[in-house]
Amino acid sequence: MQDALAKEKVMFTATKQSDRLYYLDVPGSSVYTSYNTTTSPKPTKLQSLHEMLGYLGHRNIKGMVNKGHVLGICLSTKELSEDPGICIACAQGKSKRASFPPRGSDLAKDILDLVHSDLWGPAPVQLFHKYHYLYTFTDDAKHWIWVYFLWRKSEAFEIFKDWLVEQERATGRKLKKYQVDNGGEFITNEWKKFMREHGIHF
Numbered sequence: 001m002q003d004a005l006a007k008e009k010v011m012f013t014a015t016k017q018s019d020r021l022y023y024l025d026v027p028g029s030s031v032y033t034s035y036n037t038t039t040s041p042k043p044t045k046l047q048s049l050h051e052m053l054g055y056l057g058h059r060n061i062k063g064m065v066n067k068g069h070v071l072g073i074c075l076s077t078k079e080l081s082e083d084p085g086i087c088i089a090c091a092q093g094k095s096k097r098a099s100f101p102p103r104g105s106d107l108a109k110d111i112l113d114l115v116h117s118d119l120w121g122p123a124p125v126q127l128f129h130k131y132h133y134l135y136t137f138t139d140d141a142k143h144w145i146w147v148y149f150l151w152r153k154s155e156a157f158e159i160f161k162d163w164l165v166e167q168e169r170a171t172g173r174k175l176k177k178y179q180v181d182n183g184g185e186f187i188t189n190e191w192k193k194f195m196r197e198h199g200i201h202f
Contacts, residue, residue, distance in 0.1 A: 042074075043074050043075055043076040043079070044073050044074065044075060045079070046058060046061065046062075046075055046079045046084050047084065047087070049061050049073070049075075050084075050087060051089075055087065055089065055090055055093075058084045061075075062075065062080055065080070066080070108139075108140035108141040109141060110141055110173065111139055111141055111142045111144070111171050111173060112139065112167060112168070112171060112173045112174065112175045112176065113140065113141055113176050113177065114139075114140040114141070114176065114177045114179065115137055115138065115139055115140065115175060115177070115178055115179070116137070116138045116140060116179050116180075116181050117135070117136060117137050117138075117160075117178065117179070117180050117181065118135075118136050118180070118181040119133060119134070119135050119136075119150075119153065119156055119180075119186050120133065120134045120135075120136070121133030121134060121150070121153070127149060128149075129149070130151065131149040131150060131151055132150065132151060132152070133149070133150040133151070133152070133153055133155075133156075134147060134148070134149060134150075135147070135148040135149075135150055135156055135159055136148075137163060146163060148163070153186050154186075156186050157188060157190065157191050157194075160191070161194070164198075174198075174199070175198075175200050176200070176201060177200070177201040177202075178195065178200050178201070178202050179202075180202075187202075
């Protein structure tokens with residue numbers, strides 16, 4: 001190996017210590033001795049070490065330096081004794097977002113206050129009995145779900161009327177608000193008229 005300081009080739013021997021680490025036995029030379037005795041490590045900024053070591057805690061870094069666990073690194077007396085303050089990156093990383101409000105609408109206090117519907121299809125493959133569409137109803141308050149199978153999209157209105165009569169009789173309540181999640185392109189003018197006549201907000 002070429003010694004960059006002494007401008008001469010030197011031979012190093014290594015002694016294995018532990019954990020697959022090797023220590024080099026460097027032969028002494030006047031150049032090395034002079035270089036090592038006249039040079040001392042420049043104090044490193046604590047914040048720089050904090051960032052380079054993956055935002056390791058300031059207290060841990062000070063402990064490593066004080067106990068001699070790291071070589072070639074020193075901290076000034078001022079930084080060893082003073083409180084380093086708050087690291088902005090650490091504070092942001094540990095911050096928590098406010099929790100989301102509970103799911104559900106203020107209007108949906110009871111069943112049939114608000115019902116969501118979606119008409120899905122046509123299915124890429126035929127469903128059983130050659131059905132092509134799925135028509136769903138979801139109650140916002142109770143989270144009950146009803147699923148109907150349709151051959152044609154035009155059947156949705158009759159299915160809706162049958163479902164409405166059945167649920168209003170079963171619960172003794174009236175549907176207040178009906179929300180269509182899929183854009184409502186299947187809602188006809190006849191359907192809208194039915195909603196107005198029955199006082200259903202659509």
